[in-house]
Amino acid sequence: MNEFDFINKIRARVAAKQGADSALSTQHSVLLQGIGDDAAIIHSTGGKDSLVTTDLLIEDIDFKRDTTTPELLGHKALAVSLSDIAAMGARARWGFVSIGLPPDVWESGFAERLYDGYFSLAELYGVELAGGDISRTTDKIVIDSMLIGECDSGRAVLRRGAAPGDQIFVTGFLGDAAAGLRLIERGARVHTASGPKPLEEHSVNRLLLRQLSPVPRVGWGILLGEQQLAGAMIDISDGLSSDLNHLCEESGVGAVIDAARIPIDQVVTEICGRRALDPLMLALHGGEDFELLFTVKPENVGKLPKRVDGVAVTWVGTIQEQSSGVRISEGARIWSLEPGGWEHFRKTKDEE
Amino acid sequence: MNEFDFINKIRARVAAKQGADSALSTQHSVLLQGIGDDAAIIHSTGGKDSLVTTDLLIEDIDFKRDTTTPELLGHKALAVSLSDIAAMGARARWGFVSIGLPPDVWESGFAERLYDGYFSLAELYGVELAGGDISRTTDKIVIDSMLIGECDSGRAVLRRGAAPGDQIFVTGFLGDAAAGLRLIERGARVHTASGPKPLEEHSVNRLLLRQLSPVPRVGWGILLGEQQLAGAMIDISDGLSSDLNHLCEESGVGAVIDAARIPIDQVVTEICGRRALDPLMLALHGGEDFELLFTVKPENVGKLPKRVDGVAVTWVGTIQEQSSGVRISEGARIWSLEPGGWEHFRKTKDEE
Numbered sequence: 001m002n003e004f005d006f007i008n009k010i011r012a013r014v015a016a017k018q019g020a021d022s023a024l025s026t027q028h029s030v031l032l033q034g035i036g037d038d039a040a041i042i043h044s045t046g047g048k049d050s051l052v053t054t055d056l057l058i059e060d061i062d063f064k065r066d067t068t069t070p071e072l073l074g075h076k077a078l079a080v081s082l083s084d085i086a087a088m089g090a091r092a093r094w095g096f097v098s099i100g101l102p103p104d105v106w107e108s109g110f111a112e113r114l115y116d117g118y119f120s121l122a123e124l125y126g127v128e129l130a131g132g133d134i135s136r137t138t139d140k141i142v143i144d145s146m147l148i149g150e151c152d153s154g155r156a157v158l159r160r161g162a163a164p165g166d167q168i169f170v171t172g173f174l175g176d177a178a179a180g181l182r183l184i185e186r187g188a189r190v191h192t193a194s195g196p197k198p199l200e201e202h203s204v205n206r207l208l209l210r211q212l213s214p215v216p217r218v219g220w221g222i223l224l225g226e227q228q229l230a231g232a233m234i235d236i237s238d239g240l241s242s243d244l245n246h247l248c249e250e251s252g253v254g255a256v257i258d259a260a261r262i263p264i265d266q267v268v269t270e271i272c273g274r275r276a277l278d279p280l281m282l283a284l285h286g287g288e289d290f291e292l293l294f295t296v297k298p299e300n301v302g303k304l305p306k307r308v309d310g311v312a313v314t315w316v317g318t319i320q321e322q323s324s325g326v327r328i329s330e331g332a333r334i335w336s337l338e339p340g341g342w343e344h345f346r347k348t349k350d351e352e
Numbered sequence: 353m354n355e356f357d358f359i360n361k362i363r364a365r366v367a368a369k370q371g372a373d374s375a376l377s378t379q380h381s382v383l384l385q386g387i388g389d390d391a392a393i394i395h396s397t398g399g400k401d402s403l404v405t406t407d408l409l410i411e412d413i414d415f416k417r418d419t420t421t422p423e424l425l426g427h428k429a430l431a432v433s434l435s436d437i438a439a440m441g442a443r444a445r446w447g448f449v450s451i452g453l454p455p456d457v458w459e460s461g462f463a464e465r466l467y468d469g470y471f472s473l474a475e476l477y478g479v480e481l482a483g484g485d486i487s488r489t490t491d492k493i494v495i496d497s498m499l500i501g502e503c504d505s506g507r508a509v510l511r512r513g514a515a516p517g518d519q520i521f522v523t524g525f526l527g528d529a530a531a532g533l534r535l536i537e538r539g540a541r542v543h544t545a546s547g548p549k550p551l552e553e554h555s556v557n558r559l560l561l562r563q564l565s566p567v568p569r570v571g572w573g574i575l576l577g578e579q580q581l582a583g584a585m586i587d588i589s590d591g592l593s594s595d596l597n598h599l600c601e602e603s604g605v606g607a608v609i610d611a612a613r614i615p616i617d618q619v620v621t622e623i624c625g626r627r628a629l630d631p632l633m634l635a636l637h638g639g640e641d642f643e644l645l646f647t648v649k650p651e652n653v654g655k656l657p658k659r660v661d662g663v664a665v666t667w668v669g670t671i672q673e674q675s676s677g678v679r680i681s682e683g684a685r686i687w688s689l690e691p692g693g694w695e696h697f698r699k700t701k702d703e704e
Contacts, residue, residue, distance in 0.1 A: 003486040006463060006464075006486065007486065009464075010467055010481070013467075013471070014480065014481050039483070040446065040448070040482035040483040042402075042445075042446060042482070042500070044396055044400060048396060050394075050402070052446070052448065052482065052483060052498075052500070053483070054448050054450050054483060054484055054485050054496070054498060055450075055485050056450045056451075056452055056485045056486075056487040056494075056496065057487075058452050058487050058488070058489050058490075058494070059490075060490045061452075061487060061488050061489060061490065062487065093394075094392065094394060094404070096392070096404065096406050096498070098406050098407075098408045098496050099408075100408055100410050100413075100494060103697065106697050111358060112358075112361075115362055115365075119365065128366065129362070129366050130392035130394070130404065131391070131392040131404060131405070131406060132406055133406050133407050133408045133496075134355040134358065134359065134408075135408040135409075135410050135413060135414065136410070136413050136697060137410050137413060137492070137494075138410075138411075138412045138413065138492065139492075140489070140490065140491075140492060142408075142410070142452065142489075142494045144406070144408065144450050144485075144496040146404075146406060146448070146498050148394070148404070345455065345458050345488060
């Protein structure tokens with residue numbers, strides 16, 4: 001059982017429980033949407049819905065201490081949660097960060113530097129740090145980021161809003177973060193200081209930062225939600241193939257995407273080419289790009305702005321009937337697009 | 353610097369930031385209270401305030417794998433957060449649990465058993481599980497529990513509401529959880545099956561469960577909040593000495609408590625007596641009792657019920673002017689009550 005199967009089991013259990021609790025629906029606030037989207041939705045009678053998301057970052061699983069900085073980690077902890085709130089079409093408001101640190105890391109001033117990174121990003125998007133917890137650990141760093149957002153009542157964009165005929169778009173470029181991770185694994189190290197660098201070094205550094213310091217698509221999320229342009233939306237954290245499958249599963253639809261239209265940065269293509277990496281595989285299955293994947297009704301496609309915050313969107317495919325499955329076309333060939341992104345508890349081939 | 357100093361630094365930084373952001377106060381919802389209480393308070397115009405709390409549980413710091421069970425851990429993760437919401441005088445509504453597990457623990461079915469324990473307690477208090485995150489770790493278990501509660505607007509009971517002359521009460525008994533921890537450290541193991549046991553074994557087991565499976569004072573919290581009987585409140589998680597100091601610091605007051613009135617269970621006294629443990633030290637400085645410590649105006653003392661959910665409250669002292677400090681009296685002697693509870697990053701004497 002991987003974590004997605006497990007989450008579905010827990011979700012079924014909560015749903016069964018909710019059926020029995022229907023008498024509670026006379027209460028002031030109700031949970032509109034719990035497990036199974038980028039964030040939970042709490043509806044209150046005051047005209048706003050609250051969105052809640054939580055993300056764990058674990059040392060040596062999600063990051064390595066010697067390939068990032070405390071500031072970048074603080075940034076990333078908030079960025080991944082901002083991306084979830086953006087994927088609901090909502091505005092982020094209040095953040096909570098819990099950190100567990102070994103004593104030597106605590107003594108090194110790590111926590112202050114982590115909060116420096118967190119606050120820099122929080123300030124940019126008007127997020128207030130509202131709480132958290134601090135604990136000692138024996139040897140590893142653990143960070144849990146929780147973020148509460150808000151949107152007008154009923155306006156949250158769910159994964160389950162896609163219908164056949166809807167057009168599929170993604171923001172920005174895909175595969176950058178996965179390329180960055182491969183470069184880190186091969187020994188590249190990030191330079192956080194600005195200043196002139198040789199072009200290759202500059203390009204590599206940009207990809208490393210896409211992995212270590214992702215920029216959430218906050219502006220796009222708010223626009224797509226508030227102008228009601230997106231029917232369904234998810235952020236690409238596990239990988240396009242996995243996250244498109246998540247969205248299709250929730251919506252009860254299929255999809256076909258066009259491999260040639262997947263936005264891959266020229267820099268990724270060049271750097272991958274020189275290192276025997278396949279940029280399309282990184283773009284399809286590499287996670288942590290934190291771009292937004294969303295669907296738009298055909299009549300609304302013309303209303304999409306060209307760019308938000310300097311970031312463009314790209315058409316990549318079309319929602320189809322569920323019976324068609326989730327597929328990818330490359331010229332005349334078409335094949336099934338299986339989820340190939342990150343799973344925490346997937347057995348490797350050797351273990352199976 | 354211990355974590356309390358650090359939290360105060362972060363808090364000052366947030367407060368400075370909030371001053372600069374006062375233009376935001378025209379928004380629908382505002383953060384009334386962030387860092388520095390048992391939970392953050394978000395005020396919305398719908399007539400209700402939301403309370404948010406988060407608690408990290410780290411393996412080999414907060415628990416050991418071989419001295420508890422997954423079910424008890426699931427229970428405790430929610431219980432500590434329920435205690436925080438109770439300490440705000442509020443009702444718990446929505447829970448979020450993030451868990452990080454090593455692969456072998458994941459394979460053992462640990463997560464399902466943890467959720468079993470969580471759901472049992474959640475059902476008891478009407479908490480809905482609304483989300484969370486699941487991650488792999490290299491070797492240690494980590495659990496982060498987040499809980500959102502609600503109360504009528506402006507009715508949350510803060511740490512800062514105590515005034516000189518107010519009377520200080522605690523629910524239940526103190527020192528049980530610390531006694532339970534000492535017994536575990538000396539090799540005692542919990543029996544979760546019911547059934548007849550010799551009296552001594554039964555008593556020991558009850559103390560172990562006070563440590564491993566605390567019962568939050570949910571009923572008392574709601575009553576004290578909704579009937580506006582408590583001026584200030586905190587849950588005793590770090591220890592009476594620490595938490596009373598926290599409450600007094602936030603309220604800008606002093607206090608004197610009467611050692612003879614601190615409620616210590618006869619079982620603790622007996623078991624400690626036979627094991628050369630000082631029950632008063634456990635009751636003063638031992639943490640994790642998750643009882644409520646609260647202040648009541650003299651004219652309201654008569655309105656306190658004798659028991660809620662079978663749990664009594666005990667008068668332990670009086671709030672005084674700040675200049676008096678926080679003190680404890682034992683007969684004619686009186687001395688300063690220094691925080692002696694749990695700190696994550698306190699140096700031991702040897703290290704200082």
